[in-house]
Amino acid sequence: MNYKEALKDPIFKLVSDAAETLGVSCYVIGGFVRDYLLKRDTPKDIDIVAVGSGIELANKVASMLDGKPQVSVFKNYGTAMVKNEGIELEFVGARKESYHRDSRKPIVEDGTLQDDQNRRDFTINALALSLNKDGFGDLLDPFDGISDLERKIIRTPLEPGITYSDDPLRMMRAIRFATQLNFTIELKSLQAITANKDRIKIISKERIVDELNKILASPQPSKGLALLHKTELLSYILPELTALQGIEEIEGQRHKDNFWHTLEVVDNIAQTTDNLWLRWAALLHDIGKAPTKKFHKRIGWTFHGHEFVGSKMVYKLFKRLRMPLNDKMKYVQKMVLMSSRPQILSEDFVTDSAVRRLVYEAGDHVDDLMTLCEADITTKNAKKQKKYKNNFKLVRQKIKEVEERDHIRNFQPPISGEEIMKTFNLRPSREIGIIKDAIKEAILEGEIPNEYEAAQKFMLEKAKELGLNKA
Missing domain, CATH: 3.30.460.10 (Beta Polymerase, domain 2)
Structure with missing residues (x-):
């Protein structure tokens, strides 16, 4: 031809x-x-x-x-x-x-x-x-x-066991191509990957992460992640993820399989964003659930503080895989730490002060955080799914209203530490921090608007409580 x-x-x-x-x-x-x-x-x-x-x-x-x-x-x-x-x-x-x-x-x-x-x-x-x-x-x-192109098959030219043993990175590449192209790995080849899984240890972490990033950037990342799991490569690369697999039952009470739930979340978010680091946040958002899982007779299974534990695990995971320990890592940590916040808001009546706090703490990433939380809806119950989605719409609307009115995103209190020192003739001291924090809290709680005059008046009142006089 x-x-x-x-x-x-x-x-x-x-x-x-x-x-x-x-x-x-x-x-x-x-x-x-x-x-x-x-x-x-x-x-x-x-x-x-x-x-x-x-x-x-x-x-x-x-x-x-x-x-x-x-x-x-x-x-x-x-x-x-x-x-x-x-x-x-x-x-x-x-x-x-x-x-x-x-x-x-x-x-x-x-x-x-x-x-x-x-x-x-x-x-x-x-x-x-x-x-x-x-x-x-x-x-x-x-x-x-x-x-093989016509049949959508990934196959090695020579005997697959030798191909993968010679250069074990090819195991990651086989899974990556299967994911990107929506191909199937030939059975003999798939079995050879599992047989040679331990050989991945001679591959640099940077090379492994490069392939992992390409899998995560594909239209349906769960295909590659499931293949990594099936061939047992995932337990070497991301043991924090495989630790989530399985459902335990005690006294008739079960919890969902957080591993397969995570793969659904990653696929959901892949439909709405190309942001690789937000996809990483989706992949890691529940890793704190394995170490925090507990069963209580009265309330069943709990995962208290899993977001905080998970955000700490992100740093260790990035370090181990030699991934960037810069603003990208901090962004993923922040998304994992805050991953349940909009959900909690959506379950109750949404107060302005709760939304102000969310916007203040998430800053420029509040929209990404909402995208992550919406992707986290994996229930198969149509009624529940509709309810959750509508609730998140309300939270988004409330965020928009509060933003337009209060300008909270990335805000700094209108009164600086220098002005407080000058007003009361103070040297650096804990009183300055107390007054600054009190102004910030008053704005977030809606006690005063995010404006200079209101903040100055509040500063004078707070200083009086602390026994401070104007210079």
């Missing part, structure tokens, strides 16, 4: 000319070919394999391009990259690989195109299109990857 249409961008003709000048064969391979055949948007990073030196071919291509772009050479990997008009061309020499058991870094030798296709992770990523003058656009498909 010929797919010249896939190669209509002039860059492919230029690469073909460069290869002919050097007397080497070259092919487009991997994601570009796969996504073209799936009629998906083709990636802007294109892998080109040369039967010869990939670095030489990259240099030749760069010399023939307008502007003579710089070539980035990665000698350790035998690869080179050329960027041109938003496209990244990565060149590599065809190679064969062998592995040591304690490393995923292969021993590399020069090889044929077939050797290079053999080393690919999946049949759908081993598809290649010829860039040679003879047969330009011809498809080379030694493992019947086309059929």
